[in-house]
Amino acid sequence: MTDSTDVSRFPTPALDDLPEDVRDRILAVQEKSGFIPNVFLVLARRPDEFRAFFAYHDALMDKPGNLTKAEREMIVVATSSPNQCQYCVVAHGAILRIRAKDPLIADQVAANYRKADITDRQKAMLDFAIKVSGEAYRVSEDDFATLASHGFTEEDVWDIAAISAFFGLSNRIANVTNMKPNPEFYGMGRG
Structure with missing residues (x-):
């Protein structure tokens, strides 16, 4: 383990100490992005949880469907904001800016998506x-009807709910660990 006060309140493991599959995944991300997002380092301290987390992440965020990749990231940013998850707002805000090809969208969605330059469907x-993230017990048939009126299928509704719920978990872990956003995220997709 290494001291990682610039990454998290918990020490992070050295790459050489990790199981090969975890290390390979981290190095592949580093090669693609040019840096290692801190979430990979923080979660790597528990390899089984790392594998489970990223398997579910990939199943939700990389799948084909009616939700675009930008809309999936929009859900992450919008739900991470009221959960006060600095890591997810900053990191997924960067991804949202890139996927939406819009340097303003992530800040708008994080601050107040109801006033953001997005479609009524996206709102x-x-x-x-947001309802799933904070008050899932209040979800009703009216919610399904509203979403259907905007063209969402039941599979889309499942995806929206699952992304919101999964990132609720992620937000809580990021907050407890005091996970710091990488400096690289702040400028991505802005110009």
Whole structure:
């Protein structure tokens, strides 16, 4: 383990000490992005949880479907904001800016998605995601009807709910660990 006060309140393991599959995944991300996102380093301290987390992440965020990759990131940013998850707002905000090809969208969605320059369909999607994130017990048939009126299928609704719920977990872990966003995220997709 290494001291990692610039990454998290918990020490992070040295790459050479990690199981090969975990190390390979981290190095592949580093090669693609030019740096290692801190979430990989923080979660690597528990390899089984690392594998489970990223398997579910990939199943939700990389799958084909009616939600675009930008809309999936929009859900993450919108739900991470009220959860006060600095890491996810900053990191996924960067990804949202890149996927939406819009340097302003992530800041708008994080601050107040209801006033952001997004479609009514996307606002309905985020209304539902926020409800799932904070008050899932209040989800009703009216929510399904509203989403259907905007063209969302039941599979889309499942995806919105699952992304919101998964990142609720991620937000809580990031907050407890005091996970710091990498400096590289702040400028990505802005110009």
